[in-house]
Amino acid sequence: MSGDRVATYHIKSLALAAVGRTLADVLTECLFWMQSGKVEADGRRAIWKTGVELGQKLGMAPRTANRHMKALRDMGYWQLSYRPRPGQTSPVSWLVFSDMSEAVLARARMLSEASPRESRRLPSAGLCSAT
Numbered sequence: 001m002s003g004d005r006v007a008t009y010h011i012k013s014l015a016l017a018a019v020g021r022t023l024a025d026v027l028t029e030c031l032f033w034m035q036s037g038k039v040e041a042d043g044r045r046a047i048w049k050t051g052v053e054l055g056q057k058l059g060m061a062p063r064t065a066n067r068h069m070k071a072l073r074d075m076g077y078w079q080l081s082y083r084p085r086p087g088q089t090s091p092v093s094w095l096v097f098s099d100m101s102e103a104v105l106a107r108a109r110m111l112s113e114a115s116p117r118e119s120r121r122l123p124s125a126g127l128c129s130a131t
Contacts, residue, residue: 005035010108018104019075025058026068027077031105034097041081046096048085069093076100 011031015024030049037047049069051062058065073080079096 004109005032006105006108006112008032010111011104013111014104014108019072023068023071025060026054026065027072027104029054029057030069030072030078030095031101031108034095034101035105039086041083041094041096042079044079044096044098045102046094048092048094050092066093069095077104 008028012028015027033047037045039046051066054065055062077100078098081094082091084091
């Protein structure tokens, strides 16, 4: 699966529509990394991120990144738990992805498999006609 990762463009377009700009940045980043995650927790795909790592990547304060991860947890995108990384003793934030996250990635994959022209085309509302 890691060889056919969905580009962040497609994930972000869906995230923006679902949660707004600031949360979309965190959701996009975590879903992008979820694709290459090989770790499972509680029988589901999972990754670990710290507020510091996520904050540095996205240009936000670590507390803000943590607050956004919790808000997305409350929306149902993942479960959030604190446990050590493999081979470490200090706990970090583990994001255990839900069916909702998997659905966003599946939809993003469908968008990426469409031709580039179709994936960026707005739905036709019958507003323009060639007469």
